[in-house]
Amino acid sequence: MRLAIRHPKDFWAGLIFTASGLAFGILAQDYEFGTTTRMGPAYFPTVLAILLVIIGLATTIRAFVIDGPPLQGFALKAGLLVLGPIVLFGLVLRGAGLAAALLALVMISAYASGRFRWIVAIPLAIGLTAFALLVFVMGLGLPIPVIGRWFN
């Protein structure tokens, strides 16, 4: 009998669990384990990590036994164009200020959609930025610089 992955979703989910469990379990060994009466910082995470590894392995092994639907591809472009601008927002927030950070966030993320059109995206970015400044900075008084130090 040939060994084949019959349930790809479970296979990968199991690997993620196993890897996370191993990572947490190994890292936890840097801390004091303690005793059952006086649990150290490593005690509970180690127990959890062992359980997670067991469940992860079981899930992966089961993937060779039961059938499951195929794994659909990941939307790489959309992923990059949504997560990228979020990270960028964090990076430039203090330097460029909220206004510029928001404009960048909206413009780049809007590009992730298949229906992106400049003529829509530009007014959208300006409108959302103005709205956010009005509500969060002027209305709620959140302490975020509107214009960052890079422009001063």
Added chain:
Amino acid sequence: MELLANLAIGIDAAITLNNVMYCFAGVLLGTLVGVLPGLGPAATIAMLLPITFTLPPLSALIMLAGIYYGAQYGGSTTAILINLPGETSSVVTAIDGYQMARQGRAGAALATAAIGSFVAGTFATCVIAILGPMLARVALEFGPADYCSLILLGLIASVALAHGSLLKAFGMILLGLLLGMVGADINSGAMRFTFGIPELSEEIGLVAVAMGMFGISEILHNLEHELTREPMVKSVTGLLPTREDLRRIVGPIIRGTLLGSALGILPGGGAILSSFTAYSLEKKLSRDQSRFGKGAIEGVAAPESANNAGAQTSFIPMLTLGIPPNPVMALMFGAMIIHGIVPGPSVMTERPELFWGIIVSMWVGNLMLVILNLPMIGLWVRLLRVPYHLLYPAILVFCCIGVYSVRNVEFDVYLMAIFGLLGYVLVKLDCEPAPLLMGFILGDLFEEYLRRAMILSHGDPMVFVERPISATMLVLSLLALIIVLSPAVRRKREEVFQEEA
């Protein structure tokens, strides 16, 4: 007449011009965001949390509670009009609600949802007012071991709500618990899993996790198959249910309310479990089961009443025991901590105006939901027609500002992106995010109570079986486990989750 005196304190605190306005604003904003496809109550609350930071504690909590009901109701509106439930608890509403909308009876469906929610909300508010103080008294008897077993029950119960494989749901809980360990250990001060990043020393921010797993990952998911989602109806007319409708919905509303109130109290239960159970119950009781799935008004009335009642009574474990039973309550829990209030039995004795004020405001919020929503349905319908490619950049703006403003650190923005990615990947692998979030929320409480229990018992695990409260919780956990694992229930569970697909 202690109850009346208590309610008077609450009315005094909650019915001020300011607080009624915040309640109104909360319900309005909550509905506004909740109506948007793909944003459930947890994401909505996480997004709007920063708005409440500058308010006094009671006003903030009143507004947040309003946001919660609003989002819940908004989700039902979306479910009925475009068959796209914004949250799991309105999944069953979509089954018959959408069919009603297709038959031109959207108005009646929406009105039924509103009436059902109001009746349920009123009843559940009374339940909290009566049961809350009693439970708070019981809570004083709770020792660390009892809390531990209660948390275990909550975690196991949350598995029952997950889609698909139970094994993976348990994996998600454990992963969540481990993520909850990140940060400074309360007892020893050891920095766990922080990689020397100072922003991680407190712990991973709940808002970042919730927004990432529910908000951002949802956007990624939706962009993958960008669809046009035109609402069935261009305008909603005929809001008033007919006499025949009213006759049909009385029973389901009452049954849904009772069921929802009871299930909402259970940790891990809340709105989702209630609506599923109420729907199956009505289907079973109906003389003509074939009507269900084809626009039976009972199929809207029962789950809508149940999910609102459950949403409401799920405040009980948080307010009395200090244990958040679901992700939404965890966010409320976080909000209370931000305002310097530690949820638990002491809130009622030390801050009675806060406790009773929240309860009274719940009823006010439910009233507003009806007053606000029925006349404004036209507006919600128009909102539903905003195309997604204009909507998601706006959601991103709110998420980014929101998560940043919790602590004013950029790191939380990055964390949100990471959890967005994690959520996206895990959902692709059919792993539900809800159990992970439950584990994450309860992780450090679980550890803390476990440690205390072990110190008190000198490391003897028998303490969990010997204490009656703890033993009861363990028996319930075991029962929950057996029920979830039993072949009959498993088949049933798959059926229910199949129906929604």
